[in-house]
Amino acid sequence: MTKRVFSGVQPTANLHLGNYLGAIKRFVELQNEPGTECIYCVVDLHAITVPQDPEKLRAQTREVAAAYLAAGVDPSRSIIFVQSNVSAHAELAWILNCVARMGWLERMTQFKDKAGKNAERSSVGLFDYPVLMAADILVYKATHVPVGEDQKQHLELARDIAARFNTDFNVEGFFPLPDPIIGGPAARVMNLQDGLKKMSKSDPADNSRINLTDSVDVLVRKIKKAKTDMLPMPSHVDELHDRPEVDNLIRIYAALSGLSKEAVVAEFAGAGFGVFKPKLADLAVESLGPVMTAMARYLDDPAQIDAILRTGAERANACAQPILAETKKAVGFWS
Numbered sequence: 248m249t250k251r252v253f254s255g256v257q258p259t260a261n262l263h264l265g266n267y268l269g270a271i272k273r274f275v276e277l278q279n280e281p282g283t284e285c286i287y288c289v290v291d292l293h294a295i296t297v298p299q300d301p302e303k304l305r306a307q308t309r310e311v312a313a314a315y316l317a318a319g320v321d322p323s324r325s326i327i328f329v330q331s332n333v334s335a336h337a338e339l340a341w342i343l344n345c346v347a348r349m350g351w352l353e354r355m356t357q358f359k360d361k362a363g364k365n366a367e368r369s370s371v372g373l374f375d376y377p378v379l380m381a382a383d384i385l386v387y388k389a390t391h392v393p394v395g396e397d398q399k400q401h402l403e404l405a406r407d408i409a410a411r412f413n414t415d416f417n418v419e420g421f422f423p424l425p426d427p428i429i430g431g432p433a434a435r436v437m438n439l440q441d442g443l444k445k446m447s448k449s450d451p452a453d454n455s456r457i458n459l460t461d462s463v464d465v466l467v468r469k470i471k472k473a474k475t476d477m478l479p480m481p482s483h484v485d486e487l488h489d490r491p492e493v494d495n496l497i498r499i500y501a502a503l504s505g506l507s508k509e510a511v512v513a514e515f516a517g518a519g520f521g522v523f524k525p526k527l528a529d530l531a532v533e534s535l536g537p538v539m540t541a542m543a544r545y546l547d548d549p550a551q552i553d554a555i556l557r558t559g560a561e562r563a564n565a566c567a568q569p570i571l572a573e574t575k576k577a578v579g580f581w582s
């Protein structure tokens with residue numbers, strides 16, 4: 248059976264190393280697997296679950312598309328498009344809203360984290376975000392979804408919604424239960440200044456993350472200033488349990504080099520950070536530098552990005568519309 252991959256990134260500011268290693272880099276790896284169809288979306292409907300400046304949203308949409316292209320997503324092999332250009336996502340989300348249960352959504356930890364103490368003032372969209380995410384995946388009958396670890400719970404919900412739809416409408420196997428692709432050393436890249444917090448776009452401290460739009464100088468400086476501790480590099484992975492910042496840097500090194508965490512620990516065992524950090528910076532420049540340069544080049548030519556996104560939207564619509572039509576038929580809508 249053909250593997251159909253779907254994933255997306257929100258066009259919110261400050262695309263970072265976590266988004267790259269946890270998601271975008273894997274998009275490219277999957278695209279290069281034989282027998283795999285890939286559909287990659289810039290999920291702007293998700294972005295407006297919190298307030299956005301319209302002009303910035305438009306610019307950031309191109310920025311995410313530029314990151315996909317710069318990382319190596321090839322628009323002749325994968326579909327790259329903007330979510331709001333394919334209305335089937337929103338239409339299916341409504342149907343799935345009537346399948347998902349309030350109790351399921353109330354358990355979502357990301358809503359609790361993002362809404363914080365202001366749940367009452369949050370948009371309904373922020374609460375409903377995981378149902379839209381389920382629609383994004385199911386409207387293509389995608390079988391695999393590469394995401395960072397923070398999206399694991401949402402993926403489980405998408406599976407529950409798919410299974411419930413199939414049962415409620417007596418259409419066994421209609422929606423496949425999508426498999427998450429999560430894992431590797433960079434499934435959860437942490438904040439460079441606090442190893443207990445996820446690296447995040449919305450953190451006000453810019454030195455907490457490496458942005459894909461940073462210059463090479465800034466990238467090197469942020470690695471140099473990344474928090475560590477007074478001890479030397481560990482000799483065994485077990486020593487990393489209570490050293491979250493060091494663990495994070497080692498995992499970043501492992502993800503960028505393709506080595507295992509154990510191999511990185513063995514390579515630097517007992518060394519000082521004065522040895523490790525410059526090596527990490529060199530590695531980051533070597534692997535991220537070309538992506539950052541290519542991204543800037545794409546952003547200099549917005550017309551090229553727009554043309555790719557328009558073609559992508561046509562192709563995505565062509566995949567989604569027949570599945571939406573079948574879904575409506577199963578529900579009993581007149582046509």
Ligand code: AQP
Nearest residue numbers: 256257265266269270394395434435436446447448449
């Ligand atoms: N720190 C991370 N490590 C690994 N993967 C990550 N992802 C996000 N942060 C990390 C993965 O990147 C993909 C796109 O994420 P998104 O656009 O949905 O944004 P997000 O998860 O909301 O990103 P942030 O940085 O966490 O934003 P804020 O600050 O707004 O909450 C997803 O696959 C995600 O798992």
